[in-house]
Amino acid sequence: MKSVIWKVLVILVFFALIIIHLSDFVFISGSDYSDIPITHYPNTIHIKRSLEENHQIPLWTNLIYSGTPFAANPLSGLWYLPGWIAFPFSQPFGINLSLLFHLIFGVVGFYKFLRLNNRTSAAALFGGLSFFAGVKIIAHFGAGHLTFLYAISWTPWLLYFTLLKNKNNRWSMFVLPGICLGMIISADPRWVVPAGLLWFFYVFYLNHNSIQMLKKEIGDSIKLIIINTIVALGISAAVWLPLVEFIRFSTRSSMSIKDNLNYSLTFDKLFGLIFPDFSGFSEWVIYPSMLVLFLSILVVFLYKNNHKERIWIWIFLISFLLSLGGALPFVSLMFQLPFINLLRVPARFFFVSLFSLSILASFGFDYLMSKTRSYKFDRLFFLAPVLAFISIFFIGFSFLTNEIKFNFVWAQIFSVFVFLLIGLALHNKISGIILGIAMFSLLFIDVGGVNYFSLEFRPKDEVIPKNAEITLLIDIEKPFRIYSPSYAITQEVAAYYEINQINGIDPMQLKSYVDFFIGAAGVPDRGYSVTLPPFTDGDPNSVNDSYCPNVSLMEKLSVKYIISDFPMDKCLELEFKGFQEEKNVYEINPEWAWIKTASGEEVIEEDNLVFLSYSPNRIKVNIKQQGMVTISEIYYPGWKVIVNEKEQKVFQDGIFRSIYLPEQNNEIDMIFRPATVFVGLGIEVFTWSLIITLMKWKMK
Secondary structure (H helix, E strand, O other), X not given: OHHHHHHHHHHHHHOXXXXXXXXXXXXXXXXXXXXHHHHHHHHHHHHHHHHHHHOOOOOOEOOOOOOEOHHHOHHHOOOOXXXXXXXXXOOOHHHHXXXXXXXXXXXXXXXXXXXXXXXXXXXXXXXXXXXXOOHHHHHHHHHOOHHHHHHHHXXXXXXXXXHHHHHOOOHHHHHHHHHXXXXXXXXXXXXXXXXXXXXXXXXXXXXXXOOOOHHHHHHHHHHHHHXXXXXXXXXXXXXXXXXXXXXXXXXXXXXXXXXXXXXXXXXXXXXXXXXXXXXXXHHHOOOOOHHHHHHHHHHHOOOXXXXXXXXXXXXXHHHHHHHOHHHOHHHHHHOXXXXXXXXXXXXXXXXXXXXXXXXXXXXXXXXXXXXXXXXXXXXXXXXXXXXXXXXXXXXXXXXXXXXXXXXXXXXXHHHHHHHHHHHHHHOOOOOXXXXXXXXXXXXXXXXXXHHHXXXXXXOHHHXXXXXXXXXXXXXXXXXXXXXXXXXXXXXXXXXXOOOOEOOEEOOOOEHHHHHHHHHHHOOOOOOOOXXXXXXXXXXXXXXXXXXXXXXHHHXXXXXXXXXXXXXXXXXXXXXXXXXXXXXXXXXXXXXXXXXXXXXXEEEXXXXXXXXXXXXXXXXXXXXXXXXXXXXXXXXXXXXXXXXXXXXXXXXXXOOEEEEEEOOOOEEEEEEEOOHHHHHHHHHHHHHHHHHHHHHHHHHO
């Protein structure tokens, strides 16, 4: 019991910074943006609001991009049930609590995996904390990569159950890796490629015991991979099946190789292995902690002891090369393969590299604690060049630039302390208890300090101010929207006040909509961008100040107001409404429905257009008009229309939905029922039922 208590206390101490600030939004220090307030907070309150007010799970969202298939976007978190931990609480407390739960869940999985690899309890906990409380994980927390961290937390469990199955060949053990892989896909499919390659490599490693058994072991490995892949796809079908459909219509399918290799790790960023990058861009943060780095290097030279650990040296090297992406020709070729060509950010393969370093460091931890020394030549010698490099680089840089950089000082101090501590341990000059406490303390001070200086915590009222800025907007009738060329109304503020926008920030975009939007916004097409309008290489507050929107297309998108941080006086078609908290407001006459006539298009006036209800999955409206009517709602497979209690076909008119109205007075009921979602859910229910039934049958 005492053992459990001290482990829990140590875990809570390592995550104390997060625990203290559970009610705040987390940012990289100095940054104005994070995906939690931009994406995950709006998605969370959208789901909660839909459940509470409309009593429905939202399959569609009208908050951004004039409407988009919410259920097909894995960032929605809709079908990842452990993420629903956040919903009963106020936000961002619930989101942060859910993420904290996943990080601790990851530590426990890492601990159990290392224990199964015969690590001591202390070394296993050290390994888990060095990764999940490490600088890169927490940097991505600051960047707001919520679902990505959810997925990563399942990785040690995937390997743990794979190893457990290898040691215990019961049928119930056979499908547990597939369940973990399925949860990774459900949380964030982007992590399935790095995690899947790691798992694939590890499965074959476990089954290579003898040349005589090679054929059988390859067959067993392939069988294990195929069965568990089927299980994984089965229990995550509600995520990937709608996603596959969405990708066909999205900009993701037309990404260039340049887009794929964006954010590859560059050689100059490798200095981050030694010198921590305080407040750096999360994708470039690769600092493992000085103690983990030195212990990992030490393990490489423990050639008499490290036979079972060499697999992790190889995994580190392979994942490191993959993270370099565009810097290496063969990696560039890999990113042109089917499915992998939908991914961006090769630098995220470095998570696997750090995962490997934490495993190696845990072995080094146990080696130092064991007091067993079987080398005549002092292993400390191999660490001396690393210390020398850090010292020479620090002194040389400071001398040449006449500048002392904080991260260089940090690296110098911790490298000296770590070198001395390992030296004392290798020469048995320190007791085991003091050595263990010293290693945990050094790890905590190092990663905790870097995390402290790298993060910034802001209260909710600062991120979502309750002032007069949007008083003009909150009374907009639901079908009508706003546009901002400068991100004047942030996505989180708009979501909080239920303001629908034609712009937005999200990597999943309908290509036809992007093409229409570019014409409507008057902003040049700069290639793939996660933002609409694009803010490429510039400040959102001013980068688009030389472009004028096309008012007639804005009317078609049902835009009521344009809100801008900069004046748009040169756009002569815009009607200036006034200022709202230093924002420039322009008013447009929106169109929601129109009919094509022999002489052109005729807008259906408000007197002939009555909205009965407007919710994510359903729109009910009364239109007094006969003929083929086009409405300002985005066309997408899955929308059903009932006109006067009879189902009608939904036609596509450019990016919009078009409906034939047979009478002069029509009650229209539009319902979003995407087949891929319901088929996916059916497959999930069937797969889980089959797994549970077979487990019960095998247990008899």
